[in-house]
Amino acid sequence: MADEALEARPLSSVLHPKTADALSRHLSLETLGDLLEYFPRRYLPRGELTNFSDLEWGNEVSIISRVLSVTTRRMHSRRGSIAEVTVTDQLAHEDRPAQAPDFEGRLDALAGTAQTAASHPAGNIMTLSFFNAWTASKDLAVGDHVMFSGKVSEFKGQLTLTNPHYAVLSQPGAAVGEEPDPEAPLPPLPVYPATAKYPTDRIAAAVATLLDKVDLADCVDPVPPELHQRHRLPSLARAYRLVHRPEEEADPHRAMRYFRYREALVLQVILARRAAVLDSQRTEAYPPVGGGLLETFDAGLPFTLTAGQERVGREIRDDVGSVRPMNRLLQGDVGSGKTLVALRAMLQVADSGGQAVMLAPTEVLAGQHERSIRSVLGSLADEAGVVVLTSSMSAAAKRETLARIVSGEARIVIGTHALLGKHVTFARLGLVVVDEQHRFGVRQRHTLMGPDGTPVHRLVMTATPIPRSVAMTVFGDLSVSVLDELPAGRQEVATHVVSLATHPSWEARLWQRAREEIDKGHQVFVVVPTINDAAEDPSEPSEADRGLGGSRKSSAGTLQSVEGLSGRLTSLPVLAGCRIEALHGRMEGAEKSRIMNGMARGEIDLLVATTVIEVGVDVPNATLMIIMDADRLGMSTLHQLRGRIGRGGLAGTCLLVTEQDSEGASIPRLDAVASTRDGFELSSLDLEQRREGDILGDSQSGNRSTLRNLSVLRHATVIEQARTDAQDLVAEDPDLSNHPQLRQAVLEADHQENTEYLYRG
Missing domain, CATH: 3.40.50.300 (P-loop containing nucleotide triphosphate hydrolases)
Known part of the structure; x- marks a missing residue:
């Protein structure tokens, strides 16, 4: 146990076995690290009460309210008693803030000055019913400030919580038997993501036990000390305390600065290491050839390329003409001319005797690409050996197409997933264009390789505009080209x-x-x-x-x-x-x-x-x-x-x-x-509403995998900082041998289920 990292130790090593079992069953938390990383979803100001007007029917809520009355009566329809607790969202003294609600409430009760339910407007009171009448009537007293957790329901036209879980709030820091200080500032109250059977206060109690019993300095911090200092980040141990046991409102924000940066750094190091591997690979170069298909095609175009198409075309031309494998994301708005840019790259490869493939996610789209490419190429289509391969083709047509592919006669090949089969053999594959890349898994996109398994040039296209911060996070190991203007002739x-x-x-x-x-x-x-x-x-x-x-x-x-x-x-x-x-x-x-x-x-x-x-x-x-x-x-x-x-x-x-x-x-x-009509603006708005969980996921495992603390829109600056730091670290120390804790975090995170993020439009 001594050699085991603190985060990897089972919860039962610190918590009571029954508590550890409950956390496992209800929240799937198994280790100390799991519980430490289970952050509150929000914080309630202890000196304030929850506004009842904010409650919505059917929602699971945690609220703080003040008890006005506790009554017990016999139930008519069955045996037993029911306790009815009337609560309010109004403070006892509206002319000054309630610094110590529990203390003040009890003073009011003792003095006989507590307001009654009848003196409150209907919208400021709520009656809660408890079937464990004896327990509730014993625990709850007039004037108590109590956190109730449960599902909002309706009874006789009024919102209520039936048999909610509750926790009486006292002033933290006061010793047993010591009267709390009414002037002392009250720390925020963490509210954890909870379930009906395991409410937030029980989670908070387990976290408190953990914080009291372990030395957080033993936690493994993957962020190098120099980066802590550069960005003025708290230590990992302090960040855990700030997020779980804040003393003031700003503490969780200070903690999250560290956790967001840590997450961004690990992800960006993974991407930087992949980019470094790609940089070290070599493939066949396909430089432009004078008088070839591409030059003839350009000369016959009945329109002028946009400035964006010219710019991106040069970027791709230089990439394909290099021995370093191209890995480029081409994104553009609807109708920006991505297919034309890709076709020019395919012709460049064909001119040098290579073969180029365009992968489409559906047969409809593959057929559309074939028709449009044949139409725009005209007589050049036969010279380029344009063919299409789909699953629905007849056996005879497939055999003929496969023969043309393996012989090298077909230099421009269009198709669906059918091109990824083991029976498809290329003579000299040099370029793979993936259209609507989010429809293909990572393994699928990398199935097609060059001669003897060498890497090929890859151009990934998407018609769904991606905000820069998303592209930087999700496709950090790709070069990104953007077509941000429409060709002439496109109508509004x-x-x-x-x-x-x-x-x-x-x-x-x-x-x-x-x-x-x-x-x-x-x-x-x-x-x-x-x-x-x-x-x-x-x-x-x-x-x-x-x-x-x-x-x-x-x-x-x-x-x-x-x-x-x-x-x-x-x-x-x-x-x-x-x-x-x-x-x-x-x-x-x-x-x-x-x-x-x-x-x-x-x-x-x-x-x-x-x-x-x-x-x-x-x-x-x-x-x-x-x-x-x-x-x-x-x-x-x-x-x-x-x-x-x-x-x-x-x-x-x-x-x-x-x-x-x-x-x-x-x-x-x-x-x-x-x-x-700005697709990039709409994409940002869509992402804000749908959140990253809807668009960042694993490639093939079936398990949901999302960013935990980062928002690629709200935290773009953090991502950029981490990206620069990661590139510097990997350039100086590719194996991260000088940063063993960061290396360990990267190895644990860098498996396909968690890091092969795909953009889902």
Whole structure:
């Protein structure tokens, strides 16, 4: 035990075995380190009471209130007694702050001056019921300040807590039998993430026992002393005391400065070490070739590249022409021309005799890429040997395509996960382009290698704009390129929120508006969150897996679905004669391709689809998009969907349809989407609302893995400091041999389940 790190010791080595067992069962805490790292979620000022008006029905809460009366009565419906405790959120003396509520309350009671329940306004009192009548009536007295923990419910039209857990608050620091000092400042009261069976005061008691019985100086601090000094951080031992046993309001903030920096430093060291490994690797260089495919392609472009495309193109050209493997993230807003930039890189590799692969997450998107690349290359497509490989291809077509790949004849290869199979062999793979990278696991993205297992150049693309601080945290081992301007000819898309709850008659107008666009020779997308009405069954999740709108139902009783809505639209007189089709992710690949090809050729007037069309679908003639149940989708998804229209020089209109009224929880999100076309701004807003837990996760383990103390938006400065420090440390000491405690923390954290973060749009 003596050689075992303090943090690794079991809780039973310090706490009573029953307490240790309860912490394990209820909170999954096993070691001293687990409990020390179990931080309070908030702090209650001891001299203040919780405002009852802030309580909401159904929430689990911890409140501080003052006892006005305690009564006991026999229950009518069954044997036993019930204690009714009336409490208030008002202090005993409103003309001065209550510095020692427990002490003052007892003085009031002894003097007979405690206010009664009848003297309080109804909104300032609450009656709590206890079925353990004898215990509650014995423990609670008039004037006590008590922390009650439980679930807010309703009885006879009034909010209440039934049989809540309680803890009488006394003034800390007073010795047994000593009268507390009414003028002494009261420290904040930590409130821990708790469960109904293990409330916050029991957690606090376990933490207090731990703090009293161990020497926190024995804890392993991974932050080197020089960085403590540089950033004026408290020691780890002091940080633990500040966060668990604060003496003043600012103490937890001082502690969190250390814990946020520690987390950022460990993560950034992991990324810096990966970057150093990448720097040491070598691959084949594919420099530009004069008179080749790329030069011919550029000469034939009917438009001028944007300044951003030129800049990013040079960055990628230099990377691919180097023996150091390129690992670059290319992000840009909807319609910024990422695919064109990637194609130019693929042509550069093809010119030097190499092969380039573009991985797409769906067959719809892979087919779209093939069509658009063949279209823009024209006669060069055959010279470049453009092929596509998907799972739904016939066996004969697959054999032919695989033969062209293994021979090297196919120099530009487009496909889905089918390209990752063991039967796919490349002659000279030099570049892998991953489109919508968050749809691929880390192992999948690194399956494709060059000759003899050598690394290849990798270009990772995302159409979901990522705030710089997110990119720096999640993709710290990648170079980042940003396309932040739209090509000439892209038209503005006007976006409007349509509330059917406020204006039910507008539903008919939606389809009239669709008919007007169709009569002009244009096309319409209608997006819905589910495939069929049964998709609302929890066991049958909808394709709107990024929705945030809760369980709101449409007027029909279920969310709008592809099958249901397409059938209804076909029967509407206003759409009589219109060519209407449906598309969703469960269709066979050939059927999906038929429908998308028909939409691209103008053979379909109105397409009802799920979010399967979110990325990559190019229909220049589409001018109207109607998104039903838009409140079910995140802002980034809505922005991506909106980008499917206005692509062919025609102005577009996007209607965000919801059955929430103006007070609905999702209306601010929809209004934000309608107010701006800046995808980076929307991404930041989306992240603020959804928090990192929704976008930072493990790649394949299935376990939820998130940043614990850091917010990549709020703590960007801390992340930048840690990034610079980590790069300096790794440059001077790649193995961290001079920093063994940091090295140990990095080794423990650097396993795939915790550090292969992916951005989920």
